[in-house]
Amino acid sequence: MLDVPASLLERLATSEFAGSPNHLSEDHHRWPVIDEVAHATHYPADVFAADEETDEPPSIALPGSPVDRPLPAQQIIRQRRSAMDMDGRTSVSRETFYRMMARVSPRRGFPFGVLPWPPFVALAIFVHRADDLPPDLYLLARGARPERSLRDELKSDFLWRRPAECPDGLPLWCLVEGECGRAARTISCHQSIASEGAFSLGMIAEFESTLRHRHAWFYPRLFWETGLIGQVLYLEAEAAGVRGTGIGCFFDDAMHDLLGIHDRSWQSLYHFTVGGPTDDLRLQTLPPYEHLPLDE
Numbered sequence: 001m002l003d004v005p006a007s008l009l010e011r012l013a014t015s016e017f018a019g020s021p022n023h024l025s026e027d028h029h030r031w032p033v034i035d036e037v038a039h040a041t042h043y044p045a046d047v048f049a050a051d052e053e054t055d056e057p058p059s060i061a062l063p064g065s066p067v068d069r070p071l072p073a074q075q076i077i078r079q080r081r082s083a084m085d086m087d088g089r090t091s092v093s094r095e096t097f098y099r100m101m102a103r104v105s106p107r108r109g110f111p112f113g114v115l116p117w118p119p120f121v122a123l124a125i126f127v128h129r130a131d132d133l134p135p136d137l138y139l140l141a142r143g144a145r146p147e148r149s150l151r152d153e154l155k156s157d158f159l160w161r162r163p164a165e166c167p168d169g170l171p172l173w174c175l176v177e178g179e180c181g182r183a184a185r186t187i188s189c190h191q192s193i194a195s196e197g198a199f200s201l202g203m204i205a206e207f208e209s210t211l212r213h214r215h216a217w218f219y220p221r222l223f224w225e226t227g228l229i230g231q232v233l234y235l236e237a238e239a240a241g242v243r244g245t246g247i248g249c250f251f252d253d254a255m256h257d258l259l260g261i262h263d264r265s266w267q268s269l270y271h272f273t274v275g276g277p278t279d280d281l282r283l284q285t286l287p288p289y290e291h292l293p294l295d296e
């Protein structure tokens, strides 16, 4: 049962009702294009998805202790929520940022080993607030092959400079120097969660060549890859004492313009933000999964 505060019940008892509520539509709005895409991308069972030997991902030399999580996984998973707003203040350390980038990099085993194909998704990252890391536009290539394609396809005046103290094996590059909060916010449908956190990013997928080679049924699988990166980011954010939010509302054309993509070689599919959350005090917050017993 909802635990409604007594003061709120008192206020409601004496409040005047104002306005007139809308009726919810009884009509069904058809979106035929969704059925068309579902049909066109149907997986033909005679094709084996795991058709490729993937290159061994490079090992990434992270500094510091391998035990970096004082919190148990169960707690991190249960406490994960989306930030509804970012505080515009909280930063992450450079080491934390590099560690999160390493965790979303491909590697054998769990979790990215569950996808039986080489990486097709790279991250274009707007860093806003990271200690000892300037607020620039960065790129995590997530593999040598995608990096070669990105170096060909993205703007020719990008810097491709290694950030300071970047761990060996982490294909992270500074592309453009300078504060990029305004661009991040505009691209994410003007949502301030994309500019007021520590960093936000667009997940761009190697698109046309992948679909030509593997055919349309591979299209949803590109979203599987972005979704897995998002899940890892959600949990890594909680483990680092900050919070994440998936961003499905973004202007892909504006993102492509910023990167210099003018064809279908790369396509932005999902965005994400990480930072210090602010609570909306008008909403009641219950402990996560409070109706379930916690297994010891």
Ligand SMILES: Cc1cc2nc3c(=O)[nH]c(=O)nc-3n(C[C@H](O)[C@H](O)[C@H](O)COP(=O)(O)O)c2cc1C
Pocket (backbone or CB within 6 Å): 080, 081, 082, 083, 084, 191, 193, 245, 246, 247, 248, 249, 250
């Ligand atoms: C694919 C995806 C896209 C999302 N897009 C947005 C978005 O554009 N803006 C936003 O504020 N939240 C966005 N969210 C966050 C959802 O609003 C949030 O996940 C949902 O309310 C459930 O809350 P929870 O993540 O705390 O369980 C998105 C989440 C996902 C998974």
